[in-house]
Amino acid sequence: MKKHNIILPLYIIWLIILVLIPFILMLILSFAHTDGLDFSNISFSLTNFKEIIDPVYFDAYANSIILSFLASLICLLLAYPIALTITKFKNNKLKNIILIMFILPMWSNMLLRIIGWETLFQPNSILNYFDISLNLIGSPIAVVIGMVSTYLPFMIFPIYTVLNKIDPAVIEASYDLGATKTQTLRRVIFPLSLPGIYSGITMTFLPSATNFALPERLSAGKINLLGNLINSNFGKTFDYGFGSLLSVILITIIFILTIFINRKDKDGDLLL
Amino acid sequence: MKKLIELHHINKSFDDQVILDDFNLYINENEFITLVGPSGCGKTTLLRIIGGLESVDEGQVIFDGKDITKLEPNERTINTVFQKYALFPHLNVYENIAFGLRLKKVNEKEIEELVKWSLKLVNLNNYEDRKIDSLSGGQQQRVAIARAIVNKPKVLLLDEPLGALDLKLRQNMQYELKELQKKLHITFIFVTHDQEEALSMSDTVVVMNSGLIQQIGTPEDIYNEPKNRFVANFIGESNIIRGKYLGDKLVEFENVVFECVDTNFEKDEICDVVIRPEDFDVVSLDKAKLIGIVTDKVFKGVHYELCVDINGKEYIVHTYEEAEINSQLGLAIDPFEIHLMKVPQIEKA
Ligand SMILES: Nc1ncnc2c1ncn2[C@@H]1O[C@H](COP(=O)(O)OP(=O)(O)OP(=O)(O)O)[C@@H](O)[C@H]1O
Numbered sequence: 001m002k003k004h005n006i007i008l009p010l011y012i013i014w015l016i017i018l019v020l021i022p023f024i025l026m027l028i029l030s031f032a033h034t035d036g037l038d039f040s041n042i043s044f045s046l047t048n049f050k051e052i053i054d055p056v057y058f059d060a061y062a063n064s065i066i067l068s069f070l071a072s073l074i075c076l077l078l079a080y081p082i083a084l085t086i087t088k089f090k091n092n093k094l095k096n097i098i099l100i101m102f103i104l105p106m107w108s109n110m111l112l113r114i115i116g117w118e119t120l121f122q123p124n125s126i127l128n129y130f131d132i133s134l135n136l137i138g139s140p141i142a143v144v145i146g147m148v149s150t151y152l153p154f155m156i157f158p159i160y161t162v163l164n165k166i167d168p169a170v171i172e173a174s175y176d177l178g179a180t181k182t183q184t185l186r187r188v189i190f191p192l193s194l195p196g197i198y199s200g201i202t203m204t205f206l207p208s209a210t211n212f213a214l215p216e217r218l219s220a221g222k223i224n225l226l227g228n229l230i231n232s233n234f235g236k237t238f239d240y241g242f243g244s245l246l247s248v249i250l251i252t253i254i255f256i257l258t259i260f261i262n263r264k265d266k267d268g269d270l271l272l
Numbered sequence: 273m274k275k276l277i278e279l280h281h282i283n284k285s286f287d288d289q290v291i292l293d294d295f296n297l298y299i300n301e302n303e304f305i306t307l308v309g310p311s312g313c314g315k316t317t318l319l320r321i322i323g324g325l326e327s328v329d330e331g332q333v334i335f336d337g338k339d340i341t342k343l344e345p346n347e348r349t350i351n352t353v354f355q356k357y358a359l360f361p362h363l364n365v366y367e368n369i370a371f372g373l374r375l376k377k378v379n380e381k382e383i384e385e386l387v388k389w390s391l392k393l394v395n396l397n398n399y400e401d402r403k404i405d406s407l408s409g410g411q412q413q414r415v416a417i418a419r420a421i422v423n424k425p426k427v428l429l430l431d432e433p434l435g436a437l438d439l440k441l442r443q444n445m446q447y448e449l450k451e452l453q454k455k456l457h458i459t460f461i462f463v464t465h466d467q468e469e470a471l472s473m474s475d476t477v478v479v480m481n482s483g484l485i486q487q488i489g490t491p492e493d494i495y496n497e498p499k500n501r502f503v504a505n506f507i508g509e510s511n512i513i514r515g516k517y518l519g520d521k522l523v524e525f526e527n528v529v530f531e532c533v534d535t536n537f538e539k540d541e542i543c544d545v546v547i548r549p550e551d552f553d554v555v556s557l558d559k560a561k562l563i564g565i566v567t568d569k570v571f572k573g574v575h576y577e578l579c580v581d582i583n584g585k586e587y588i589v590h591t592y593e594e595a596e597i598n599s600q601l602g603l604a605i606d607p608f609e610i611h612l613m614k615v616p617q618i619e620k621a
C-alpha cells in the first residue's frame with residue numbers, strides 16, 4: 001500500500017501533462033479558426049462542428065468503420081481457433097513458445113511490415129517468380145490484409161488469456177451433463193470467453209480505424225480513414241481547428257469503448 | 273439383484289505412479305455404495321473413470337451389460353456431483369440446473385417444474401436468479417447436487433457432496449439424499465471422508481487404501497468385523513492387540529484368556545484382536561479381567577474418553593461414568609465384542 005502513495009501522485013502528474021492538458025487544448029482548438037500555427041487572428045465559432053457532417057468526409061468515416069470492422073471480424077475468426085488450440089497444449093513451456101511466435105512480429109517496426117506488404121501487393125513483385133501478380137495496391141483488400149496482419153496478435157492474446165483461465169472442471173461438467181464437444185464450445189467455452197473477445201475487438205478495431213500510415217501506403221493514397229483525415233488537417237491543410245475536433249471526437253469514442261470493456265473485464269487483466 | 277456397473281481389472285497410473293491396481297468392483301442396481309479411504313487413495317480417479325472423464329490404462333467398465341470403457345462422458349447416463357462443484361460461472365442458478373435438461377430438449381414448462389423441484393430438495397427455494405459467485409460454498413455445493421439430480425440419471429456419482437455443509441444441514445441432506453435414492457431408484461456411488469456418514473447412509477461400504485480395496489461389506493460388517501488393521505483403524509477407533517488363538521473359542525492377550533466367538537483360526541495361531549473403545553465394560557476390580565491406570569480423560573458430550581494404561585500399553589475406553597486420573601480401572605469384555613483378525617504372513621515372520 002505504501003508503494004501506491006509514491007506512484008499515485010507521479011501517475012497523476014503524468015496524466016495531467018500528457019493527457020489532460022493536450023486534450024483541453026484540443027477541445028479549445030476545436031472551436032477555433034487559425035491561419036495554421038499563426039494564432040494572432042484566432043477566432044472562435046461552431047463552424048467546425050458543421051463541417052464534420054459535410055458529405056465530403058463521409059467516405060473516410062465509412063471506410064474507417066467498414067474496413068476496420070471487417071479486419072476485426074477476420075482477426076476474430078482467425079484468432080479464436082488459434083487461441084483455443086494453444087490452450088489445448090498440456091505443456092506450459094510449449095504454450096508460451098507458440099504464443100510468443102504469434103506475438104513476436106509485434107516487436108518489429110509496423111511501418112517496415114507495411115512496406116513489406118506494399119512491395120508484395122505491387123503488380124511487379126518477388127511473387128512474379130511464381131507467376132503470381134497480386135496487384136492489390138489501392139484496393140480495400142490490401143488495407144484489410146494489412147490491418148489483420150498488424151493487429152492479429154492483439155486479438156489472440158486476450159482471447160487466449162480468458163480461455164486459458166477457464167476451469168477445466170467446468171468443461172468436464174458440461175460433458176458430464178450430456179453436452180457434445182460442439183455444444184460445450186457454444187454453451188460454455190464461448191460465453192466464458194466473451195470478455196476476451198470484447199477486449200480483442202477494441203484492441204484491433206480502434207487502432208485499425210485510426211491508423212493513417214497503413215491505409216496511405218497500401219491504398220496508394222486512394223482510401224482515406226479517419227486517421228488520414230486528421231493527419232492531413234494537421235500536416236497538409238494546417239486546419240488545426242477541424243483536426244482538433246476530429247481528434248476530440250475520436251478520443252471520446254475510444255474513451256466510451258474503453259469504459260465499456262472495463263465493465264466487461266472485472267479482473268482487469270485483458271487489455272495489454 | 274442385478275449388476276449395473278462392473279469394473280474389471282482396472283489399472284490406472286499417472287506418470288508411473290500406480291493409482292488403481294487391478295481394481296475389481298460390482299455395483300448393483302439401486303445400491304447406495306460408498307467409497308471411503310484416506311486422501312489420495314484414488315476415490316476421485318475411480319469416479320472419473322466410471323463417469324468417462326478419465327481413461328483407463330487397462331481393464332473394462334461394464335454398464336448394464338455393455339462395455340462402455342471407450343464411451344465419451346456425454347454418451348453415458350451417469351451424472352456427477354463434482355468435489356469442487358464445477359458450476360457454470362456465466363449462468364445463474366436456474367440455468368445451471370436447467371443445463372442438462374436443455375440439452376435433452378425438455379420443454380420449458382417441464383424444465384421450470386423440475387428446477388423448482390430440485391431446488392426445493394436441496395433447500396434453496398427462490399434462489400433461481402442468483403449468480404453463482406454470490407453463493408456461499410455450501411449453497412454452491414447444493415446447486416451442484418440439484419444440477420445432477422434434476423436429470424434423474426441411472427447412476428449418480430457424488431464426490432464428497434456434503435463436505436462444505438455444517439453439521440445440521442449435512443444431516444438433513446444425508447437424509448434427503450437417502451430418501452431420494454430410494455424414491456427415484458438411482459444407484460448412488462458416494463465418496464466421503466466422514467466415516468459416520470459412510471456407515472449411516474450406505475448399503476455397501478468400500479474401504480480403499482492406495483488404490484486397493486481393503487474390504488467391501490455392509491456397514492455392520494465393516495464396523496464389527498474389520499478384515500485388517502487398516503480397516504479397523506480407519507473405520508472408527510480401535511484398540512488392536514496382538515494375541516494368540518488357543519482353540520475352542522478362546523483367545524489369549526495381555527496374559528489373560530478370554531472367550532470369543534471366532535472359530536476360523538488354527539490352534540496357537542497368532543492373531544490381532546480388535547476391541548472398540550465402547551465395547552469395554554467398566555467393572556469393580558475384583559470382577560475385572562484387565563486392570564489399568566487411567567492416564568487421561570476427555571469429555572466428549574455423551575461419553576468420556578479415557579486413556580488407560582494396561583501393562584505399559586495404552587488403551588482407549590469409552591464410558592458414561594467419570595473416572596479419576598491415576599485411579600485403577602477394572603475392565604471386562606463380552607465374548608461377542610472381541611473380534612479376531614488374521615495377521616498378514618509378512619508380519620508373522
Ligand atoms: N491428472 C493427474 N495427474 C497426475 N496425478 C494425478 C492426477 N489426478 C490424480 N492424481 C494423483 O492420483 C492420486 C489419487 O487422486 P484422487 O484424486 O483419486 O484421490 P482421492 O482419493 O479422491 O483423494 P481426496 O480424498 O483427497 O479427494 C493422487 O496421488 C493424485 O495426486
Ligand SMILES: [Mg+2]
Pocket residue numbers: 315316317355431
Ligand atoms: Mg477426491
